[in-house]
Amino acid sequence: MEQPQNTPRPRVVIIGAGFAGLSAAKALRKADVDIEIVDRRNYHLFQPLLYQVATADLSPADIAWPIRSIFSRQKNVTVTLSEVQDIDLAARRIVTDTGTIPYDFLIVASGAHNFYFGNDWADRAPGLKNLRDATSIRRRILLAFERAEVAATPEEQRRQLNFVVVGGGPTGVEMAGAIAELARFTLARDFRRIRPADARVILVEAGPRLLPAFPEELSDKARTSLEKLGVEVWCDTRVEDISPDGVATSAGAIPAATTIWGAGVKVKNTASWLDIETDRSGRIAVAPDLTLPDHPEVFVTGDAAKVPWKDGQDVPGIAPAAKQQGRHAAQVIANRLAGETTKPFRYRHAGNLATIGRHAAVIDFGRFRLSGFLAWWLWGIAHIYFLIGVRQPIFVGLSWLWSYITYSKGARLITGDRQPPAPPDTPPIQLPQPEQGARPH
């Protein structure tokens, strides 16, 4: 089989095929380097639409691409499916579960995971960071309606029909809106013993308003839109405990079978690999060229990097920022190999957007703000535009069009190992049989 070349070229190793890692590898497509992308999954995930997998609008394959097929024609890229265990800065190599990989340049783009502020709530309130989270949330939401349908007592039925979403950022807002729509429209006719529209969706936010990164005017619009869908918005409310029975908050307890976490993420093991200090969120402070202090050959990008922006704020952990950082790291490498210098990284903020159900969105472009139906269309077009390739945009567009017209959802499958166990205090359920006494025999 052909080997592209035999002469040694600088080796660029990229940890993680998220937005930052992918952009870096693509920006190096013409560089005279060998790139190795290391990821523990075989796909790149379009995280901004992940909540739509959780709410059964889209299938996993609609928003994920095999990393290999993205780079099948970029011959200087090798993809390795491995889990990183350590980084040996002195020897310039990374240690993975399938072996060690040497590098001349390293781009760390390993992303973030859900963070529960030290609490043991991961099993009780799944977050929304990967496909497994999304299918797990989908399973829990759909099973809650199933359990309500066969509940033995009105209390248990109520508990199954209560959904708590923790965190009023874009993830929480989008999840709450989508669950409310699922209950009120998609499932409306599908049950016989319960009315899915009786479901309560409660969005709990510790701060005084939703979407704190947006202007206050748009926070208010988002709240109004959610309330129109029937979502209860509880601001200034702290979550004190999450148990299988429900959620204890500073504003009272909510019996709820399903809780979804959108309140915090933290950088993965990156700092322990690098043996370095981080901020509270696990992010690593980098030099203006995104490299590590004393290690100009190691770049940290995306969610893992703490990069100053303006007014004391850091660059936000969103896809456009990750892409810009990935491209910048690639540029620094290319320039350095050519003996040139590079200007420090400067973040260009395009805006913030969040969608609420199928009819509203809020968009903040700085001077230009938009909400409502037009914002929703713009949101949809922007997201289709950023999907990779040709197939996914067509299929996602068609799925949206389909469910927009019919209010049905294409991916309402409960998949996974088993039904999660019922909470320990639930008695065995006896199905209500309204006709029991009067049956012919």
Next chain:
Amino acid sequence: MEQPQNTPRPRVVIIGAGFAGLSAAKALRKADVDIEIVDRRNYHLFQPLLYQVATADLSPADIAWPIRSIFSRQKNVTVTLSEVQDIDLAARRIVTDTGTIPYDFLIVASGAHNFYFGNDWADRAPGLKNLRDATSIRRRILLAFERAEVAATPEEQRRQLNFVVVGGGPTGVEMAGAIAELARFTLARDFRRIRPADARVILVEAGPRLLPAFPEELSDKARTSLEKLGVEVWCDTRVEDISPDGVATSAGAIPAATTIWGAGVKVKNTASWLDIETDRSGRIAVAPDLTLPDHPEVFVTGDAAKVPWKDGQDVPGIAPAAKQQGRHAAQVIANRLAGETTKPFRYRHAGNLATIGRHAAVIDFGRFRLSGFLAWWLWGIAHIYFLIGVRQPIFVGLSWLWSYITYSKGARLITGDRQPPAPPDTPPIQLPQPEQGARPH
């Protein structure tokens, strides 16, 4: 909330929402009965296309429908997500993990699962009966190529690139053809250290020819088509053992990391629920009206039923037969409630079909036989026609068109809990690093 009626009506309970159960419920849509469908999954699965989920052509949601949404407008149907544990024939009720359900008529349509002839091979050679099987097979096939790419030795690489399919029926023939195409076309450009086209696909059949239910002429055509795709067909070969290292056969051992089972299915626990004798495959002999001896109110349909057909053969375990039996059971119930009798069940055989890759199929309509490209088109049109509703036919048709044109596959995601453990004898892998000695520093 509205209750469709308050007067007691005969209760028809249907166990299983496969082809037989679904057809029975639909055929009773105008009957004056209350129908309760009990299934442990929330979806109906179009099993004939399941192998395309296993080979990454389709997503699970393309071939599965929520049972509830199928019946959302048929008001005499209630759907209950429960696992059946027993049937109490004397008391006329079924026992499930969420309670007991009384019936006046019971239709048992619980289907079949993989059967390994008493061997403990389920973990080593997954079969293809449900969505979990399909995504598990997909994960194994795609991971085998990933492992070959990082294999430490040529022997391990070889083992990872060997795929054994056991059983030369339609499932085995379709799987073998699809894996061969995946290796030769879809993955062709995606790896750097291996050539996916070097994969060997070996189809092992104990009998003298493939597709024993088809005329010999079509068996030969299927074999020729498979061999053109590079599949090795080993007929007259018995499987003696399946281990994590590979498959031992009467024609020699095959080191192989991936083995797929298409050799046998057996009826589920149905007989033990009913406390009744069965044939070797677990099927239950039924009266000409598909009822149990001494229990005219209990019907057994689909894979679970042993129904004589012609020439000493039984009705085959295929979708059209299951649908006919489901409809017949419904008809008997409706007629009996109207005080009428019903003619005994008579199976109308429409034909057999099997497809081989993206360019060939074999079809046996009795007097009329077809093979090759035209048969493949007919197969595709027939299958799209039998998909339920409007959405899935459109999306499956588009997926096929897309992969037909581009040779890419839309659903190449490795999902699931974790990578399966490496076989015990595999040493830790050191990645080959061709440039290791000559690196700049």
